[in-house]
Amino acid sequence: MSVEHTGVDVVVVGGGIAGASGAANLAANGLSVVLLEKQETYQDIVRGEWIAPWGLREAQILGVEDAFGVGGAWEIREWTQWDETVAPAEAETVDMTRFVPGVGGPMSFPHHTVCELMAEQAEESGATVVMGAQRATVTAGLHPEVRYTHQGEDHLIRPRMVIGATGRGCTVGRQVGVSMATSVHHWGGGLRVSGLDDWPMDVQAMGTEDDKMFMVFPQGDGVARLYINFPTANRERYRGAEGMSRFIADFELACLPDRGKAVYAAAEPLGPLKLWPSVAMFPEQPIVMDGVVLVGDEAGNADTVLGTGLSCSLRDTRAVCEVLTGGDDWSPGAFDAYLAERKFRMERLHFGADIIAKLHCEFGPEAAARRRRVRALMADNFAASVTGLLNMVPPEDVPDFGFSEFFAERLFRETV
Numbered sequence: 519m520s521v522e523h524t525g526v527d528v529v530v531v532g533g534g535i536a537g538a539s540g541a542a543n544l545a546a547n548g549l550s551v552v553l554l555e556k557q558e559t560y561q562d563i564v565r566g567e568w569i570a571p572w573g574l575r576e577a578q579i580l581g582v583e584d585a586f587g588v589g590g591a592w593e594i595r596e597w598t599q600w601d602e603t604v605a606p607a608e609a610e611t612v613d614m615t616r617f618v619p620g621v622g623g624p625m626s627f628p629h630h631t632v633c634e635l636m637a638e639q640a641e642e643s644g645a646t647v648v649m650g651a652q653r654a655t656v657t658a659g660l661h662p663e664v665r666y667t668h669q670g671e672d673h674l675i676r677p678r679m680v681i682g683a684t685g686r687g688c689t690v691g692r693q694v695g696v697s698m699a700t701s702v703h704h705w706g707g708g709l710r711v712s713g714l715d716d717w718p719m720d721v722q723a724m725g726t727e728d729d730k731m732f733m734v735f736p737q738g739d740g741v742a743r744l745y746i747n748f749p750t751a752n753r754e755r756y757r758g759a760e761g762m763s764r765f766i767a768d769f770e771l772a773c774l775p776d777r778g779k780a781v782y783a784a785a786e787p788l789g790p791l792k793l794w795p796s797v798a799m800f801p802e803q804p805i806v807m808d809g810v811v812l813v814g815d816e817a818g819n820a821d822t823v824l825g826t827g828l829s830c831s832l833r834d835t836r837a838v839c840e841v842l843t844g845g846d847d848w849s850p851g852a853f854d855a856y857l858a859e860r861k862f863r864m865e866r867l868h869f870g871a872d873i874i875a876k877l878h879c880e881f882g883p884e885a886a887a888r889r890r891r892v893r894a895l896m897a898d899n900f901a902a903s904v905t906g907l908l909n910m911v912p913p914e915d916v917p918d919f920g921f922s923e924f925f926a927e928r929l930f931r932e933t934v
């Protein structure tokens with residue numbers, strides 16, 4: 519026997535950035551919402567912790583921006599691009615605070631804390647938040663069903679709509695017949711650390727040296743999220759008992775000032791080291807159907823190297839919430855604008871991610887020579903840096919020429 523819940527408008531499955539922000543928005547707009555999150559409490563599962571200004575704008579529209587502020591979000595003001603082909607003193611720094619009026623620079627934040635605050639906000643607005651929801655099973659249709667288990671008890675909800683937001687595991691998507699084509703360009707690892715007292719806290723770093731593409735995203739008070747991307751062939755490099763120490767030690771890099779001592783000699787782990795294939799996912803069937811809509815990574819995502827997954831997830835959620843709070847038509851056709859905008863957006867993000875990955879996540883002498891030449895091209899003609907704008911402004915605001923084969927061919931032809 520299942521406990522049956524009635525009168526529910528929307529069930530959101532997955533309480534990450536996409537799902538928790540959606541539950542908060544829909545509940546604040548008076549809908550009856552149940553949010554199902556499989557974790558008992560929010561943990562550091564190593565997700566994105568750097569959000570672009572255009573993603574923060576989406577959070578503002580959804581009304582969840584306070585979760586970032588209260589959750590300890592830290593404004594990043596400058597971006598320095600280091601590289602083995604450039605002496606540390608010559609690395610360029612970009613002011614990141616001026617791209618999106620009314621927002622400021624990107625933010626770096628503890629992901630799980632912000633998700634937790636969004637879920638709390640949803641609950642305060644009247645949503646039912648079920649932490650530790652297990653075996654959520656969704657059936658699509660004009661009368662969709664969601665079954666799950668909580669504390670040993672089976673539950674059944676027949677809402678008007680289900681939002682699938684389970685991330686790259688695509689649990690809901692698979693249940694309703696949406697499969698993903700995938701491609702993996704490289705692997706990556708992420709670790710949150712403290713102790714970086716000598717690192718300039720308003721400067722984010724990215725760079726490539728040997729067979730590593732590294733990133734440092736400061737979060738204030740000596741805390742930072744570190745990432746390293748590396749070739750798929752080396753995917754075992756940080757496994758095992760000493761993996762975490764090797765990961766931190768790999769921040770000893772000739773291209774950083776003082777060989778990166780502020781990181782490798784000081785970093786203390788604050789969470790787990792997670793290793794992952796940096797996968798791009800492309801849905802092979804429609805992500806909207808009777809009674810179910812997919813958002814966030816569950817709907818397909820670009821390679822994480824671009825750093826736009828959070829912004830995308832919030833935009834998906836915003837678009838879906840606008841439909842659900844904007845009128846009574848929740849049929850698949852009501853989401854046409856969401857689907858069209860998402861298609862356009864993802865094409866641009868996949869295109870941009872491919873360029874960034876080719877430029878910064880390929881390794882060896884040829885790739886280094888390519889980076890050296892592209893850097894010279896960019897210094898000569900600022901328009902060649904257009905792909906980098908994707909981190910700052912939404913894809914529709916990036917000039918069209920940045921997404922042409924001609925542009926990509928020209929960028930790399932100069933370099934081969």
Ligand SMILES: Cc1cc2nc3c(=O)[nH]c(=O)nc-3n(C[C@H](O)[C@H](O)[C@H](O)COP(=O)(O)OP(=O)(O)OC[C@H]3O[C@@H](n4cnc5c(N)ncnc54)[C@H](O)[C@@H]3O)c2cc1C
Pocket residue numbers: 531532533534535536537554555556557564565566567568569570651653654683684685686687689706707708794813814815816819822825826827828829831
């Ligand atoms: C290592 C890494 C680094 C990244 N770096 C960045 C970055 O710097 N900037 C950026 O913008 N993006 C980045 N991204 C991408 C970004 O993290 C994702 O795009 C974003 O987290 C997607 O949010 P989501 O809510 O769709 O999915 P998720 O964050 O994956 O959240 C899904 C939630 O659903 C829950 N869940 C899963 N299955 C079930 C189930 N069956 N039932 C109930 N709950 C379930 C999970 O516990 C989780 O809470 C990164 C991703 C990774 C993996």
